[in-house]
Amino acid sequence: QITLKESGPTLVKPTQTLTLTCTFSGFSLSTSGVGVGWIRQPPGKALEWLALIYWDDDKRYSPSLKSRLTITKDTSKNQVVLTMTNMDPVDTATYYCAHSSRPGYPFDYWGQGTLVTVSS
Amino acid sequence: DIQMTQSPSTLSASVGDRVTITCRASQSISSWLAWYQQKPGKAPKLLIYKASSLESGVPSRFSGSGSGTEFTLTISSLQPDDFATYYCQQYNSYTWTFGQGTKVEIK
Numbered sequence: 708q709i710t711l712k713e714s715g716p717t718l719v720k721p722t723q724t725l726t727l728t729c730t731f732s733g734f735s736l737s738t739s740g741v742g743v744g745w746i747r748q749p750p751g752k753a754l755e756w757l758a759l760i761y762w763d764d765d766k767r768y769s770p771s772l773k774s775r776l777t778i779t780k781d782t783s784k785n786q787v788v789l790t791m792t793n794m795d796p797v798d799t800a801t802y803y804c805a806h807s808s809r810p811g812y813p814f815d816y817w818g819q820g821t822l823v824t825v826s827s
Numbered sequence: 828d829i830q831m832t833q834s835p836s837t838l839s840a841s842v843g844d845r846v847t848i849t850c851r852a853s854q855s856i857s858s859w860l861a862w863y864q865q866k867p868g869k870a871p872k873l874l875i876y877k878a879s880s881l882e883s884g885v886p887s888r889f890s891g892s893g894s895g896t897e898f899t900l901t902i903s904s905l906q907p908d909d910f911a912t913y914y915c916q917q918y919n920s921y922t923w924t925f926g927q928g929t930k931v932e933i934k
C-alpha cells in the first residue's frame with residue numbers, strides 16, 4: 708500500500724525559505740522508473756506542477772520557478788524534500804507530493820497536502 | 828513550456844447527462860496526457876493515463892480520447908459522485924503541466 712505525507716511549516720514569512728518533506732511508504736525511490744513530484748494549489752485555483760525527482764536522481768523543475776526550487780531525495784529515509792526560496796504571499800497554497808510508478812506514467816498516488824500560508 | 832487549455836471552465840449538467848471536457852496542448856504531446864478528478868479539500872485522483880487508458884478501479888463511464896494536441900474526457904452518464912473539478916495534465920515533455928481545470932456543477 709503506497710502512502711505519502713507532506714510535512715513542514717504552516718506559516719512562513721515573506722523572503723523566508725520554505726522546506727517541505729514528503730515521507731512515503733509502500734515503495735522505494737531506488738526502484739527503477741519511480742518518481743516523486745511536488746504540486747501546489749493556491750486556494751480556489753488550479754494545480755501547478757513544481758518539480759519531480761526520479762530514482763536515478765534525474766531532477767526536473769517548473770521553468771517559471773526553477774531558480775527558487777531544489778528537490779532532493781533521501782532513499783534511506785524514504786523522503787523527498789522540496790525547498791523554495793524567497794517566499795511571497797502569492798506562494799500561499801496547498802502543497803502536495805505525489806508518486807509516479809514508471810516513466811511515461813503520471814501521478815497515481817498523492818499525499819493529503821499541506822497548506823502553507825505566507826504572511827508577515 | 829507546453830501550455831494546456833481546458834474548456835469549458837465550468838459545466839452545468841444533470842445526473843444521467845453525457846459530459847465532455849476538452850483539453851488542448853500548445854504543441855503535440857503524442858498521447859502523454861492524464862485526467863484527474865478533484866473534490867473540495869481532497870487530493871486529485873488519477874482517472875485516465877496515456878490519453879485513453881482507464882486507471883484501475885475507475886468506473887467505466889469515464890473515457891478519454893485524442894492524441895497530438897486535442898483530447899477529451901467523457902463521462903457517459905453523470906453520477907452524483909462525479910460533481911467535481913477535472914484537470915488534464917501533460918507529461919510528454921521534460922517538464923509537466925496541468926490545465927486550468929473544469930468544474931462540473933449540478934444543473
